[in-house]
Amino acid sequence: MVTLLAVFCSLTAFAFEQKLMSVQVKHGTVRSTPSFLGKVITRLNYGDQVVVKAQKDSWSQIDMPGVYAMGWMHTSALSSKRIVLKPGASDAEQAASSDELTLAGRGFNQQVEDDFKSKNPEIDFTWVDRMEKIAVTQDQIQNFIMEGALSPKGGSQ
Amino acid sequence: MKISSRRNFIKVAAKLGFWGLAAGPALIVKGCKTLDEMSESGTTIGIGGFNINTASIAKSAKAVSKSFEDITPEQEYYIGRTVGALVLEKYKPYENRMANLYINVLGKTLAQASEMPETYGGYHFLIQDSDEINAFAAPGGLIFVTRGILRCCQHEDAVASVLAHEIGHVQYKHGLQAINKSRVTTAVTTLAIEGAKTFGGDDLATLTRTFEGSISDISSTLIVNGYSRSFEYQADLASVTILKRVGYNPNGLVDMLNIMNIRLQPGGSDFVKTHPAPSSRIAEIQKNLVYSKVEPPSVRQARFKRALGRV
Numbered sequence: 213m214v215t216l217l218a219v220f221c222s223l224t225a226f227a228f229e230q231k232l233m234s235v236q237v238k239h240g241t242v243r244s245t246p247s248f249l250g251k252v253i254t255r256l257n258y259g260d261q262v263v264v265k266a267q268k269d270s271w272s273q274i275d276m277p278g279v280y281a282m283g284w285m286h287t288s289a290l291s292s293k294r295i296v297l298k299p300g301a302s303d304a305e306q307a308a309s310s311d312e313l314t315l316a317g318r319g320f321n322q323q324v325e326d327d328f329k330s331k332n333p334e335i336d337f338t339w340v341d342r343m344e345k346i347a348v349t350q351d352q353i354q355n356f357i358m359e360g361a362l363s364p365k366g367g368s369q
Numbered sequence: 370m371k372i373s374s375r376r377n378f379i380k381v382a383a384k385l386g387f388w389g390l391a392a393g394p395a396l397i398v399k400g401c402k403t404l405d406e407m408s409e410s411g412t413t414i415g416i417g418g419f420n421i422n423t424a425s426i427a428k429s430a431k432a433v434s435k436s437f438e439d440i441t442p443e444q445e446y447y448i449g450r451t452v453g454a455l456v457l458e459k460y461k462p463y464e465n466r467m468a469n470l471y472i473n474v475l476g477k478t479l480a481q482a483s484e485m486p487e488t489y490g491g492y493h494f495l496i497q498d499s500d501e502i503n504a505f506a507a508p509g510g511l512i513f514v515t516r517g518i519l520r521c522c523q524h525e526d527a528v529a530s531v532l533a534h535e536i537g538h539v540q541y542k543h544g545l546q547a548i549n550k551s552r553v554t555t556a557v558t559t560l561a562i563e564g565a566k567t568f569g570g571d572d573l574a575t576l577t578r579t580f581e582g583s584i585s586d587i588s589s590t591l592i593v594n595g596y597s598r599s600f601e602y603q604a605d606l607a608s609v610t611i612l613k614r615v616g617y618n619p620n621g622l623v624d625m626l627n628i629m630n631i632r633l634q635p636g637g638s639d640f641v642k643t644h645p646a647p648s649s650r651i652a653e654i655q656k657n658l659v660y661s662k663v664e665p666p667s668v669r670q671a672r673f674k675r676a677l678g679r680v
Contacts, residue, residue, distance in 0.1 A: 236441070236442045236443075236489065237442065237487050237488065237489050237490075237491075238446075238489050238490055238491075239491075240487075248481050248486070258443070258489070270484075286486055286487050288484070288485045288486055288487040288488075289487035291442075311439075314441050316443065317443070319440075319441070319444045319556050319576070320444040320447040320448055320556065320576070320580050320583075321443070321444070321447060322447070323573065324447065324573070324576050324577050324580050325447050325450065325451065325580075327573055327574075327576075327577040328451060328577055328580055328581065328584075331577065331581075332581075335451070335454050335455065335458060336454060336457065336458070337450065337451075337454045339454075339457050339462050339495065340450050340453045340454050340457065340511065343453075343493040343494070343495045343511065344450075344490060344491075344493055344511075346469070346470075346473050346493055346494075348473050348474050348477040352474050353474065353477055353478050353481070356474045356475070356478055357478060357615075357616075359668060359669075359672065360525065360666075360668065360669040360672065361616075361666040361668060361669060362478075362615055362616035362617070362669075363616035364482060364614060364615050364616055365614060365616065
């Protein structure tokens with residue numbers, strides 16, 4: 213009986229090939245259902261790793277290491293590459309020769325932007341910073357959809 | 370556009386090498402070989418004042434070719450911020466809180482129905498204070514529309530079509546594809562050698578020059594030369610798809626283009642220069658879309674008028 217159960221468990225586990233993926237956005241949102249309407253369970257940071265258990269349309273069901281809950285993230289927020297948050301010399305070498313690694317904070321980063329700004333002081337970033345702060349909540353979007361008599365269907369909704 | 374801001378834009382544009390007037394920032398990698406090709410022959414590149422033979426990079430493992438697809442969302446975000454700042458040199462912001470909030474709620478609603486609802490820094494929208502008919506999408510999701518293009522919209526379905534077209538450019542990473550391929554290779558090569566430590570001195574200067582070059586490539590495409598016709602048609606197709614998914618009449622795009630067709634002035638530096646003629650875009654869209662009159666419900670029309678009636 214125990215053996216049968218073990219075989220059954222391993223069969224269901226392999227029905228979908230689990231994948232390790234990384235959060236590739238600054239603020240990743242995990243929801244209770246595969247939809248932007250789903251309740252927000254938690255938020256993850258750039259570079260956090262998750263195990264993808266299943267896929268439904270453009271959504272991935274994820275398991276978060278250390279958290280006893282499953283949730284859904286839109287797949288565009290995830291990367292199959294491992295994101296190294298504090299890369300060392302061997303990571304840099306590996307990144308140059310592999311397609312499976314991303315180095316966080318390398319290449320064009322805050323330091324490069326600051327250097328660019330010091331060389332081009334006439335270019336004003338004030339409004340870029342301001343527009344990034346404009347926040348729209350999911351409730352506002354839902355009200356907007358309802359009040360405008362819109363009817364989202366399919367796609368990522 | 371104010372004269373002073375135009376003057377500043379011209380100054381900045383010339384400095385960054387727009388229009389081919391000034392030579393673009395010096396490229397460090399000689400020629401346009403990919404890292405793969407260089408590794409095989411052991412091409413010598415100069416970084417940080419040192420000449421390094423790339424064959425040494427490939428000693429332990431085979432280097433892989435890098436393209437715009439290897440630009441990480443984090444790097445795309447920083448590229449987008451600076452492109453956005455450049456776009457704001459051309460036209461100043463239109464500081465109307467209600468109108469900008471409306472554009473942001475509408476834009477975010479549309480972005481959630483796109484193929485790429487999540488980007489590193491998210492989608493943000495801003496109206497620019499100009500009569501010219503223009504709109505821009507910086508990589509990563511900073512989207513700009515002028516008062517001029519909003520005046521071509523007689524209903525919310527049309528405004529949605531403009532924003533969804535720009536979201537299409539973001540989702541297909543059209544901006545990043547404007548970057549000269551050798552610059553991407555340079556950035557990645559610098560990473561390979563200097564990735565282990567914080568950039569300092571000459572290495573930072575190399576990377577910043579490559580950054581400036583990339584910004585120049587994208588901005589000159591967005592602001593001066595325009596994308597290829599096929600990219601524009603692709604963005605129109607994305608717009609139609611997004612509009613349908615959210616529940617708008619996709620013919621909002623056709624209505625907007627018909628008004629744009631009447632209002633575009635020959636010789637301008639806006640859509641008349643950077644986009645295919647509205648009539649050509651309509652013809653392309655109507656290969657897959659039958660026209661039906663756009664008749665938004667009165668509540669939708671009322672909020673559109675409230676937000677953008679005086680734009």
